[in-house]
Amino acid sequence: MSRELRIDGLAHAYALRSVLDDISLRLTAGRTLALVGPSGCGKTTLLHLCAGLLTVQKGSLASDFLRPAVMFQQPRLLPWKTTRDNIALGLKATGMRPAEREARAETMGRAVGLDKLALDLFPHALSGGMQSRAALARALALSPDLLLMDEPFSALDIGLKGQLHRLLLDHQTEHGLAVLMITHDLMEAVRLADTILVMAADPGRLVHRVELTTPARQRGESDIYRTTAELLQEPAVCASFGLDLPRTGIATGCHHRRSGCAVLPLRACSSADGAGTCAATPAPRKKGFSC
Amino acid sequence: MTLLRAWLAGIPAYLWSGWGAIASLFLFFAAWEAAATVYGVLILPPPGTVFSTLAGLIDSGTAWPELAVTARRALTGLALAIAAGSVLGMLAGVSMTASMMSRPLVTVLLGTPPIAWLVLAMLWFGASDGTPVFTVFIACFPVIFVGALQGTRTLDGHLREMASVFRLPARMKLTDLYLPHVVSYLFPAWITALGTSWKVVVMAELLSSADGVGAALAVSRSHLDTASTLAWICAVVGTLLAVEYLLLEPIKRELESWRQQDAGGLT
Numbered sequence: 001m002s003r004e005l006r007i008d009g010l011a012h013a014y015a016l017r018s019v020l021d022d023i024s025l026r027l028t029a030g031r032t033l034a035l036v037g038p039s040g041c042g043k044t045t046l047l048h049l050c051a052g053l054l055t056v057q058k059g060s061l062a063s064d065f066l067r068p069a070v071m072f073q074q075p076r077l078l079p080w081k082t083t084r085d086n087i088a089l090g091l092k093a094t095g096m097r098p099a100e101r102e103a104r105a106e107t108m109g110r111a112v113g114l115d116k117l118a119l120d121l122f123p124h125a126l127s128g129g130m131q132s133r134a135a136l137a138r139a140l141a142l143s144p145d146l147l148l149m150d151e152p153f154s155a156l157d158i159g160l161k162g163q164l165h166r167l168l169l170d171h172q173t174e175h176g177l178a179v180l181m182i183t184h185d186l187m188e189a190v191r192l193a194d195t196i197l198v199m200a201a202d203p204g205r206l207v208h209r210v211e212l213t214t215p216a217r218q219r220g221e222s223d224i225y226r227t228t229a230e231l232l233q234e235p236a237v238c239a240s241f242g243l244d245l246p247r248t249g250i251a252t253g254c255h256h257r258r259s260g261c262a263v264l265p266l267r268a269c270s271s272a273d274g275a276g277t278c279a280a281t282p283a284p285r286k287k288g289f290s291c
Numbered sequence: 292m293t294l295l296r297a298w299l300a301g302i303p304a305y306l307w308s309g310w311g312a313i314a315s316l317f318l319f320f321a322a323w324e325a326a327a328t329v330y331g332v333l334i335l336p337p338p339g340t341v342f343s344t345l346a347g348l349i350d351s352g353t354a355w356p357e358l359a360v361t362a363r364r365a366l367t368g369l370a371l372a373i374a375a376g377s378v379l380g381m382l383a384g385v386s387m388t389a390s391m392m393s394r395p396l397v398t399v400l401l402g403t404p405p406i407a408w409l410v411l412a413m414l415w416f417g418a419s420d421g422t423p424v425f426t427v428f429i430a431c432f433p434v435i436f437v438g439a440l441q442g443t444r445t446l447d448g449h450l451r452e453m454a455s456v457f458r459l460p461a462r463m464k465l466t467d468l469y470l471p472h473v474v475s476y477l478f479p480a481w482i483t484a485l486g487t488s489w490k491v492v493v494m495a496e497l498l499s500s501a502d503g504v505g506a507a508l509a510v511s512r513s514h515l516d517t518a519s520t521l522a523w524i525c526a527v528v529g530t531l532l533a534v535e536y537l538l539l540e541p542i543k544r545e546l547e548s549w550r551q552q553d554a555g556g557l558t
């Protein structure tokens with residue numbers, strides 16, 4: 001039987017403020033679940049519940065994964081350890097010998113694009129993107145069976161993003177890794193996930209679910225663009241992000257421009273006329289998406 | 292090559308800071324000399340006289356044994372305070388309740404003047420080594436305790452969460468998470484405590500012991516020998532400065548290397 005993370009009727013409140021309400025989901029080994037939603041809707045809270053950092057107040061959360069790893073929204077590297085030792089931290093905790101874990105950390109560091117020089121630096125001397133890659137390497141070095149990631153690629157340029165997407169997919173095929181990832185980038189979600197869950201705020205709840213049947217490695221670019229565009233036309237998604245609903249009358253034109261905004265690479269986006277703000281780049285709650 | 296250049300570029304600033312210190316020291320000696328000529332040798336002997344007296348004390352072999360006795364007492368008290376203060380402070384820092392409860396106690400300890408402890412210690416320990424050692428211990432303990440407590444409490448909660456997610460065992464949490472952070476609070480506290488111990492031990496000896504620098508000071512005072520009094524004071528201050536700048540500063544720099552790795556070759 002394959003391992004599974006099961007969440008049923010999960011709710012969470014900070015003091016009296018309800019942040020999550022009635023969350024239910026399943027995540028099985030080898031699958032990727034992407035969680036998208038407006039800022040402050042409780043995604044990180046849900047992830048921390050899954051990581052066991054918060055106690056479950058209501059509902060149930062059960063996981064049979066043995067080696068979970070977490071990549072936090074902030075890099076959370078130990079400032080007094082070199083990048084190499086930071087990456088090897090989880091391995092050290094498992095009792096691996098120094099030589100072995102350092103070699104492993106070096107391989108992992110190289111895989112996320114950190115060279116020897118960067119590995120010898122202390123975190124404060126790394127750029128933001130390098131820090132988040134170190135955090136990713138630290139999580140992947142454990143060869144986890146469940147990987148929880150909070151906006152893992154948001155600090156990276158598009159080239160690195162692509163490279164790390166491939167790394168993640170490789171790891172997944174190799175180790176049958178289950179991934180729960182939070183992202184603000186719908187296209188990234190469409191590119192990597194098997195299931196996309198859209199959350200709405202106040203209180204955080206799941207409002208939409210998309211199952212992508214084609215395996216992530218076989219998705220073509222045009223498929224990805226099209227699916228992202230479709231996702232953005234979903235009323236529940238628009239409502240969740242505070243975007244204007246697509247109006248039926250000028251639907252095609254609107255959708256067209258919208259999808260253009262959503263899916264075209266940055267270059268096209270910035271050269272777009274002033275008519276459509278680039279709402280699909282994650283600027284949640286940005287009103288006035290004019291169609 | 293870049294390192295060398297950075298080092299070379301740093302030299303003028305370093306020398307300049309050194310010259311600044313030396314210049315201010317000489318200014319101090321000049322003021323001392325001036326005051327000595329105004330008030331006369333009996334009240335305030337000039338630096339030259341004091342240093343030749345000190346040299347005489349060292350040559351005749353009286354200085355080292357007394358300094359050694361004093362150092363032994365100060366370091367014993369300090370070592371006890373460091374051990375107890377660091378461990379208890381960190382334990383208290385881990386628990387919210389313990390840190391809330393210990394705070395008023397520590398304030399009381401910090402607020403009580405060492406001389407009050409000395410009187411109590413003289414009643415309890417008499418003229419034995421226990422009196423200065425205890426006084427030093429009780430004067431240093433709260434300083435170190437507070438350092439350890441604050442260090443432990445200020446550890447970033449995010450890092451603690453990270454450590455628990457990565458399943459760091461208890462020993463690793465101590466050595467890889469808490470200690471490196473706490474040390475940057477503890478070490479300054481240790482240095483402060485070292486200064487305190489050195490001052491307090493001389494005071495305690497002055498009133499309670501038959502040997503040590505404090506006792507020597509008491510003797511020179513009863514002989515109205517201002518020159519040897521000042522010579523002993525110079526010996527005490529000189530030892531403290533030597534320990535702090537020659538021993539502790541380099542250790543501190545080593546421990547804090549992760550903070551300013553880019554600071555250049557001078558460190």
Ligand SMILES: Nc1ncnc2c1ncn2[C@@H]1O[C@H](COP(=O)(O)OP(=O)(O)OP(=O)(O)O)[C@@H](O)[C@H]1O
Nearest residue numbers: 014015019037038039040041042043044045046073
């Ligand atoms: N420790 C806490 N105490 C009280 N309230 C909190 C705490 N952590 C988060 N919250 C609140 O819970 C809500 C959800 O926070 P959360 O961090 O889960 O949002 P998020 O969906 O991850 O947002 P973002 O996309 O900006 O990271 C926010 O309104 C936040 O103010």
Ligand SMILES: [Mg+2]
Nearest residue numbers: 043044073150
């Ligand atoms: Mg978040």
